[in-house]
Amino acid sequence: MKGYIIYNTEDLTKNKRFIKFITETLNEYNIDVELVIIDRVELAELENPDFVINRSRNADVSRYFEGKNIRVFNSGKITEIANDKRKSYEYLEGIVPFMPLMSEEEAESSGKPYIIKSCNGHGGTQVFMVENFRQKNEAINEMKGNDFIFQKCCSDLGRDVRVYVIGNEIVQAMERTSAESFKSNYSLGGKAEPYTLKDYEISMVKKILNVLPMDYAGIDFIFHKGKAVFNEIEDAVGARMIYENTDIHIVKLFAEYIARKVRK
Structure with a gap:
């Protein structure tokens, strides 16, 4: 059995450990994984694998393989919505609270x-x-030239929570804080520690997962007047924060989940 793990060149260097962990774990299940750098090849040139791990943030890649009835982690629907903040808010309107969007005039x-934030930015960029x-x-x-949105600012700056999800189940929540910036991203220097979700926060996560089932992703919440509100979904979510602050081998857990799914 063979699968592809797909990246673009831009994200390749900082994800070498992720690729190593997932490849080694799947090899233990006699599953081979080939790295595909999507901006260096044409999809039509590739042989059909048994499954695809799409870490390129490109929904067209997922849909190409899904059109061939090949299992993709995450689905094209998740990749499309998670990597477009406008679509995320539109899709989750009335399901979970988030800071209101505004027109430029408002x-x-x-x-x-x-x-002001880009619709397709990630990692706090x-x-x-x-x-x-x-x-x-x-x-x-x-x-x-990227699409962007105007949004009301939350009251509790420099703090957020990321909820790691595997197979539509919560694995671990991490709280990130920054004293220097309104952005608390770990990759931007924020501090991180494990966080115990409150009941209403778990409920919000479950409501999101009910309408947007995820194989492996992060769901981010910011805080307004002390209460968590939805911020965004990270499709190709990073793992460094959870490795450096917990004993959870999350990429191994994801790989084992993939193995269970594709060997059925």
Whole structure:
């Protein structure tokens, strides 16, 4: 049995340990894994594998293989919605609370700081807190033509929670904090520690997973007036934070989940 793990060149270097862990674990189940760098090949040139682990954030890649009835982790639906913040909020409207989106006019006339963020950014990139016209223009220029949204700013800055999910089940939540920035991303220097989810937070996670089943992903919450509200879904979620702050071998758990699914 053979599968592909798919990345783009940009993300390859910082994910070498992830690739190593998942390949070694699946090899223990006599499952071979081949690395495919998607921006260096044409999909039509590839042989059909038994399964695909799509870490490219490109939903078209997932759908290409799904069209051939090949199992993809995560599905094309998850990859599409998770990597477009506008679609995430539209899809989860009325299901879980999140900070309201605003028009440009509403943001400017609010008289309060607001957020501008790219729809397809990840890892805290292309997210800006804006307080004036100059900062707004600088933020928009940083989008480099990408679609972006205006959003009301939460009250509790520099704090969020990521919930790691495997096979539509909660594995571990991690709280991230930063004293230097309104963004608490671990990759940007934030501190992290295990977090015990409250009942209403578990309920929110389950509501999301009920409509968006996930093989392996992170669901992020920020805090407004002390209460967690949905922020985003990380499709090709990183693992460094959980390895450096817990004893959980999360990539091994994901690989074992894949093995169970594809060997049925």
